[in-house]
Amino acid sequence: MNDYVRLTKDYIKEMDLYEVHEKIIVARKKDLEESIKDVSTKIVKYEQNPGGSSELTTVEAETAKRLEWEKKLKQCDNELKTLRQHINRMKKCMEGLTQEEQEMLRLHYCVGATYDEMSDLMGWSSRTCKRRIHDIRDKVSLMLFGDKMKASYRFIEVDS
Known part of the structure; x- marks a missing residue:
């Protein structure tokens, strides 16, 4: 079994988990958005060497917190985009199969x-x-990986 076929096997096994994971990311994203809304301070950018005390003021602490949440929100967006693309690819592959073939894959x-x-x-x-x-x-592997998957097989020519 080549790597593309092994990867396809893993994708099929984990299809249901991908959709659960998507729901978890959406919930996490919603929580982050709510947290960002709750922060009422404006973000103020300082010069490179602000000087002064090494302790953060309340505004600076809130700003740092908000920036961290915005960073995490962007990570959620990227993760969600990639996951949804993967889910859509798998759904399209499954739609390319007959009902019987889909059922056999799910069963196994x-x-x-x-x-x-x-x-x-x-x-x-x-x-x-x-x-x-x-x-x-x-x-399914051929639908997912196309020519990459085909090229990894070795074909033997038979003289007739």
Whole structure:
């Protein structure tokens, strides 16, 4: 199994977790936005060498806190953007599969059904279930990674 196929397998297993993680980031972002609204002080930028006491005034402390929250908010935005792109890619890949193929992937990777258990449900041999799962996983991998995934396979030319 190449790295792209292994990565695809992990993505399929963790699909539900990505959506939960998205909700957590959205909640964290909302909390940060509320915290920033609560800070009533204006941000004042000082010169490089302000001099004076090494202790922060109330305004400076509030400003530092607000700047830190704004930094964390920007990190949340970036993380959320990347995560949503990934979720959308995975959803599009799943939409490219038949209902039966989607169900087989969910059974095997999300529920953890064995090939024997799947053979009982699907009415096929466990060997056929294993082959189908591998084929479907390769299909998703090809949708996700395209030519990168194809190039990592070694094809053997057969003289006829």
